[in-house]
Amino acid sequence: MQIYLPIAEVSVNVILLLGLGTLVGVLSGMFGVGGGFLMTPLLFFIGIPPAVAVATQANQIVAASLSGLLAHLRRRTVDFRMGTVLLIGGIGGSAVGVEIFATLREMGQVDLLVRLSYVVFLGIIGALMFVESLNAILRSRSGAAPARRRHTWVHALPGKVKFRTSGLYISVLPPIAIGFLVGMLAAIMGVGGGFVLVPAMIYLLGMPTKVVIGTSLFNIVFVAAFTTMMHAMTTYTVDVALAVLLLVGGVIGAQVGTQIGLKMKAEQLRIALAGLVLLVCGKLALDLLLRPDELYSIAPVIG
Amino acid sequence: MIRAALVLVALALTFAPAARAEDIVSGLSKNRVSISANFDGTEILVFGAVKREAPIEPGRTGVIVTVEGPAQEVTVRRKDRRAVIWINNAALEVDHAPSFYAVNASGPIDDILSRVEDLRHGITTRSAIRQVGGTAQVDDPSAFVTALIRIREAQGLFQSNPRAVTVRENTLFDTSFTLPANLVEGVYTSRIFLTRDGQIVAEASSSIYVEKVGLERFLYNLAHENPALYGIMSLVIAVAAGWGASAAFRYLNA
Numbered sequence: 001m002q003i004y005l006p007i008a009e010v011s012v013n014v015i016l017l018l019g020l021g022t023l024v025g026v027l028s029g030m031f032g033v034g035g036g037f038l039m040t041p042l043l044f045f046i047g048i049p050p051a052v053a054v055a056t057q058a059n060q061i062v063a064a065s066l067s068g069l070l071a072h073l074r075r076r077t078v079d080f081r082m083g084t085v086l087l088i089g090g091i092g093g094s095a096v097g098v099e100i101f102a103t104l105r106e107m108g109q110v111d112l113l114v115r116l117s118y119v120v121f122l123g124i125i126g127a128l129m130f131v132e133s134l135n136a137i138l139r140s141r142s143g144a145a146p147a148r149r150r151h152t153w154v155h156a157l158p159g160k161v162k163f164r165t166s167g168l169y170i171s172v173l174p175p176i177a178i179g180f181l182v183g184m185l186a187a188i189m190g191v192g193g194g195f196v197l198v199p200a201m202i203y204l205l206g207m208p209t210k211v212v213i214g215t216s217l218f219n220i221v222f223v224a225a226f227t228t229m230m231h232a233m234t235t236y237t238v239d240v241a242l243a244v245l246l247l248v249g250g251v252i253g254a255q256v257g258t259q260i261g262l263k264m265k266a267e268q269l270r271i272a273l274a275g276l277v278l279l280v281c282g283k284l285a286l287d288l289l290l291r292p293d294e295l296y297s298i299a300p301v302i303g
Numbered sequence: 304m305i306r307a308a309l310v311l312v313a314l315a316l317t318f319a320p321a322a323r324a325e326d327i328v329s330g331l332s333k334n335r336v337s338i339s340a341n342f343d344g345t346e347i348l349v350f351g352a353v354k355r356e357a358p359i360e361p362g363r364t365g366v367i368v369t370v371e372g373p374a375q376e377v378t379v380r381r382k383d384r385r386a387v388i389w390i391n392n393a394a395l396e397v398d399h400a401p402s403f404y405a406v407n408a409s410g411p412i413d414d415i416l417s418r419v420e421d422l423r424h425g426i427t428t429r430s431a432i433r434q435v436g437g438t439a440q441v442d443d444p445s446a447f448v449t450a451l452i453r454i455r456e457a458q459g460l461f462q463s464n465p466r467a468v469t470v471r472e473n474t475l476f477d478t479s480f481t482l483p484a485n486l487v488e489g490v491y492t493s494r495i496f497l498t499r500d501g502q503i504v505a506e507a508s509s510s511i512y513v514e515k516v517g518l519e520r521f522l523y524n525l526a527h528e529n530p531a532l533y534g535i536m537s538l539v540i541a542v543a544a545g546w547g548a549s550a551a552f553r554y555l556n557a
Contacts, residue, residue: 062541108391
């Protein structure tokens with residue numbers, strides 16, 4: 001069964017889209033990530049124009065993150081003050097990201113930018129997570145208590161504010177900078193940025209793990225909503241029909257994934273996620289390094 | 304139905320007034336293609352007859368039928384290896400590249416159409432693409448145009464079928480085109496050429512209107528004419544879906 005997408009202007013299989021949504025939903029439910037970093041490359045692969053894939057993903061992320069955020073709100077595991085500070089940086093970053101995206105699209109280098117961002121960020125995050133979770137598994141085997149490291153260089157900066165929910169008293173500068181980076185990534189890569197935000201909040205800011213996911217989702221909902229509006233108004237590439245189809249599968253998949261995730265150990269989950277991240281990174285890196293089958297590409301002239 | 308149409312055309316010919324030595328009378332199976340949500344490509348039948356006042360002249364005759372989609376200005380880029388990675392480097396702007404182009408003929412194009420006539424009327428895919436000042440942009444513009452044709456052929460957007468036109472009794476002809484699902488909106492032009500010994504002796508053309516309808520039309524227009532409203536609508540849908548999913552699963556788990 002085919003459906004013609006009004007903005008992407010391509011006809012794709014409905015079952016394929018629902019399947020993709022479900023698959024990514026399962027993984028995102030299992031690992032507590034948005035899944036944008038998997039979905040966007042998959043959309044490129046099935047022939048959705050990159051610009052449409054990135055912009056539509058932003059819209060889909062709003063729905064996926066909101067669903068998760070509501071669950072965290074009920075459990076009161078959202079640090080609103082921290083979320084707001086991150087958001088200030090995030091909105092700025094998103095605006096800059098959309099500008100960079102539009103400029104590079106005209107230069108024909110947007111594909112390179114998106115791929116490079118993926119390789120660099122997935123590579124770093126994946127490797128860090130892999131090493132960290134491997135250590136955690138080894139530690140749990142040897143029976144030693146995990147060391148807690150709460151004070152880093154981050155705590156020495158000026159402009160300190162109390163974040164009660166997180167139990168932190170730190171400068172607002174690092175959260176703003178992190179928010180900015182994540183906002184930029186969201187616009188350029190079509191991801192929520194959870195995979196950068198969560199480790200940054202834990203390792204750089206030293207936030208307690210229980211409030212990290214909820215606060216990250218709070219930030220992502222608003223940054224993704226802002227990114228959606230920016231893309232809708234500057235590049236006209238948000239395809240609402242595509243977003244709805246991905247949502248349906250994603251929502252169901254996420255619930256299934258959450259159930260699977262509950263049955264697995266935290267370290268196992270983290271190492272599996274690290275493996276997945278590194279796999280996607282490796283695939284994209286190979287695309288850049290190996291000689292492509294088709295050296296030429298076609299793009300409409302803009303403006 | 305098509306056979307009946309051919310008969311009608313043939314009958315009409317018998318009583319039609321004289322215009323030229325040879326003339327083409329043609330019809331399309333449809334002149335309007337609606338892109339709805341379940342659009343999965345379509346087939347268009349082009350048929351017609353050659354109307355003659357005098358006995359047929361000697362020489363090899365041929366019929367060529369083309370369908371052309373709205374032209375676009377596109378950039379063709381080539382990847383080169385820089386340091387260790389492959390990145391887009393040389394780029395060629397093509398001023399006029401049809402979004403869709405199909406050419407069907409009653410035989411190999413080289414046999415029934417001269418190079419000069421091809422260039423004058425832009426009949427083969429290569430001649431239908433217009434590119435000027437290429438050497439100022441890249442060393443070998445023709446390699447870029449060849450790549451453009453190769454990529455669009457792989458997508459089913461450029462087609463070339465040298466034996467797809469059936470001609471009966473040197474008079475009646477018909478052929479069919481497959482329009483793919485990844486079609487762009489606009490006015491498509493169908494042209495028919497009658498050739499003798501490579502020269503064009505008669506031609507005719509008609510238009511096919513391809514447009515989005517219903518929900519596709521509504522969403523596309525809204526996205527371009529009222530982007531702010533469209534963006535807000537997308538967000539409302541996303542928020543409703545996210546909230547709905549959360550509520551539904553809370554209900555199921557409770």
